[in-house]
Amino acid sequence: MNRLVVLSAVLILAIAARAENLPREFTITPNAITEPPAFLSKVVVPDATCAAVSDALSLLVVGRAGKDEKHLAVFHLDAEGRASAEPTWITLPKPETLAANFNYPLGLLFHPKLPLLYVWQDVNGPPAEKQGKHPEFANHLEFDHLAIYAIKDGALELLHTGTRGEGFYCGVGGGTVGLDFDAKHLFVPNATGDTPRTGSVGVFALDEDGLPTDAPDETPGKKPKAATLKARVGKDVNGKYNRLAALPKSRLINSYLPTGMGWFAAREALVMGGFSGCLVNDVHDGGARQAWFHIPGDLTGPCAIAGHPTAPALYICLQDHNHFYQIAQTDGYPSLLPQVATVTGAHMTGIPVVVAKQSCIAIGDTKSLHLLGLDANGALNGKDERLKLECGIAKGLAYSEKHGRLYVAVNKND
């Protein structure tokens, strides 16, 4: 018995020491758990693709890819953060010409101060080489990727749709919208690049109501006067819709799709997930400057990012892979070298969600969810708990800071 106690103590000490002295590159073997932790709340939304929670509005919205056209599930939260039993369903708009096509939400974002929900949606379409000006893409030119809902008395009311045309890809599997630090600009994903399959991002200047505005075109060869992240935004279409033009060539990312796989806004720069790393937009000499950050190692593939709300840490998840990265960042600038975690048996997918109060980061997997442990500085601590879930890939994740609650969409209750 004594020997067992001593052995256990030695083992615990050894594990603790390992967590504190992790090498920069390490392997994690997940600890399978069957009972969800107390901070995790499941909501039933089959085939979830994304989620967002608003503490200010006490709302949880989960997006789903359902052929029954129930696209958004809206849950009201009580004072304890418990979701209502039955959601209200919202169908996303699409033009009549695409009535037979399958549209689906990819990203949801609440405005931090205004009662607005930004939704990025997509629709199945022809292959990338038959998009843009190709005749087969003609019906898709009126598809609005961006829908903005006002929240009035807890209900969603469609306020604005836009972002359409040959400047955006259709049928992309990832990408979401992001706001800059002051919520004055809205960034959108999956704009077209130089060639089929290469992409860029678009940016709207927002008015005081949080709606996209027309920004003045930049004069070629002249430096913008103000240090803002303005980009070219097209004229109103039909007096109702705004259409975002592709960015000037110098600002193209030229990365493979999808672009905008998660956004992290800091005081000086905005970081975006993308192909094989992340992209940093900062302001320099009055204009936006982009720096591409390739993930170390020789791996490639789409990457999703998330930033810690208080610790100097940025997280990158190589999609459908067992690699997960943590990089220090301050003011939006990644710094030094990343931690590289290889999680045994994992196929992590989706945009990670920082579960700040519980010091972990959640990331979906096939029929499961990983909770990767973090230390006080937001660095990975070498631990992972993997929870089995009734779902395809756990992508409907959202965290409430106010309630310290992680919401996870599942196909059905256990």
Added chain:
Amino acid sequence: MRFLFMKSKVIALCVALLAFGASPLIARTIIIKADALDSFAALSETNVRNGWATYNYDNTRYINSSSGGGPATSYLLRYSLDQIPKGMRITRAEWTIAHNVASTKVNVWRVLADWGIGACFQYRTTYPKQQEWSVAGARGKSTDRATNPTASGQFVNGQLLTVNVTQDVEMWYTGAAPNRGWLITFDGFALLHSPTHGGHRHKWQLTVTYEPE
């Protein structure tokens, strides 16, 4: 017969144990590779806040396997020396700087100032608070970096440059000075192989020879 067999096994075991015990008495040379880099930052005059070193400054944005250096862009690198066992004396240390296309003069400086998260041209750290270099770009002699370079050399196309860094490694290993890594500066344009990307990172090598004290 069985006794003889047992005896020979015991002798073999003793010889093996003696050999194992005596091994630290012999000088050893180890190669500390790029995966032992624990910090890496770029100091660029043209991007004063952005210190991410694997952004390929001034090169095509598609290629991330090379890092561009020059008079306006230098690099900070720090290796972990944990692979060197305790109780040793460093007898020689050589650092191979893997460059791609370059024919400029390079200087290797021991860094004096503490640097960390957020290190860039303007700041030596930005977390938990912003601290500037005494001269931007870690150019302050005797404050940010040593008064004189540890080593200097000339990049020659097609050849790797190896410089003698024995004194620095010895100081860091013994604790005579904190290990704050090296600053490499260039007189002209220098395209380096990335120590974190591509198939050439193995060329970055810190070769250390040590023996028991």
